[in-house]
Amino acid sequence: MPAMTWRLFSTVVVSWALIGPALHAQTRNPYEDNPDAILAGMGGYRVRCADCHGTDGRGVRGPDITTVWSTGRSDEGLFNTIRRGVPNTEMPAFAAPRASDRDIWQMLAYLKTLAAPAPTDPPRGNAENGAKLFRTLCAACHKANGTGGRLGPDLSRIGTGRSRDVLLARIRRGSEDFRAGFEPVTVTTADGATVQGVKKNEDLFSVQIMDNRERIQGYEKDKAKAVENGKKSAMPVFGPDRLSDSDLDDLLKYLQTLRGFDPTVKQQ
Numbered sequence: 001m002p003a004m005t006w007r008l009f010s011t012v013v014v015s016w017a018l019i020g021p022a023l024h025a026q027t028r029n030p031y032e033d034n035p036d037a038i039l040a041g042m043g044g045y046r047v048r049c050a051d052c053h054g055t056d057g058r059g060v061r062g063p064d065i066t067t068v069w070s071t072g073r074s075d076e077g078l079f080n081t082i083r084r085g086v087p088n089t090e091m092p093a094f095a096a097p098r099a100s101d102r103d104i105w106q107m108l109a110y111l112k113t114l115a116a117p118a119p120t121d122p123p124r125g126n127a128e129n130g131a132k133l134f135r136t137l138c139a140a141c142h143k144a145n146g147t148g149g150r151l152g153p154d155l156s157r158i159g160t161g162r163s164r165d166v167l168l169a170r171i172r173r174g175s176e177d178f179r180a181g182f183e184p185v186t187v188t189t190a191d192g193a194t195v196q197g198v199k200k201n202e203d204l205f206s207v208q209i210m211d212n213r214e215r216i217q218g219y220e221k222d223k224a225k226a227v228e229n230g231k232k233s234a235m236p237v238f239g240p241d242r243l244s245d246s247d248l249d250d251l252l253k254y255l256q257t258l259r260g261f262d263p264t265v266k267q268q
């Protein structure tokens, strides 16, 4: 074996002998506190995760993941969640070739630098009253635990998927970042009638919408007069005139109890 190849070979063997068992034991992150790995992890995190979890890790279309350690999650458990994803939710699996084991450990090493303590004062609110408010204000459009409307997304697991701050902003101020499959759309038919609803599917030639009465309708684009994407969600904004601050606390408390449609799917 030429000297160079031998050197390379022995380096690989030696480093595997050192890192292999650490990876295998998998209780701790082998890259924790390693500055190069943290930097690489930051790059990987920003490309793969920040859209949903935010550049600061505090959550946008996914939960706050800065408090996962202080609420008792282990490195190994987090590694597995990222590797497998959370089935039936928006959290994708990051298996090879999308991300190697090393990529995941490096991203976790970076995330650990953002780690924050668990909130000390538990959020205010009365979940029972929140459930009542949900039934009167929200259930016409949203399912929770099997009952409710279908015009808006099923919220049965919204408590694990969104931070309290994001939910609060969504209810009080609305959003222009519509959930896929629920974008507002208006179709004007050939005879001039307008149909409003949310967009379920679209291709070059046709569009399928669910109208405000939950009927699925398909239109061929060249036969319709106009198909317009709306700028305002089908969901109303709930200002303080419709929902007091204390009722909002109760509603948020209730939404945070909505943590699953299938408990067997829950990761450790």
Ligand code: HEC
Pocket: 045, 048, 049, 050, 051, 052, 053, 061, 062, 063, 065, 068, 078, 081, 082, 086, 089, 090, 091, 092, 094, 107, 157, 160, 161
């Ligand atoms: C398309 C959006 C999306 C992307 C991209 C995404 N996540 Fe998630 N993530 C979620 C959602 C939603 C959940 C909550 C799933 C549930 O309901 O349990 C979640 C859950 C998690 C959890 C579990 C939190 C807990 O308390 O158990 C971790 C850790 C996590 N994500 C890390 C990551 C990392 C790291 C990446 C990038 C490699 C990533 N996520 C990419 C949406 C996303």
Ligand code: HEC
Pocket: 134, 137, 138, 139, 140, 141, 142, 151, 152, 153, 158, 162, 167, 170, 171, 175, 177, 178, 179, 182, 183, 198, 233, 234, 235, 236, 238, 251
């Ligand atoms: C008239 C129907 C309607 C009512 C009433 C309604 N919503 Fe919505 N909601 C929607 C639609 C449609 C969407 C998806 C489009 C969007 O993102 O704006 C949505 C989106 C949401 C989202 C974002 C989901 C996500 O994946 O991030 C939350 C949270 C939410 N609604 C909570 C509520 C709560 C809480 C109430 C009651 C106070 C409520 N909604 C009342 C129709 C409604």
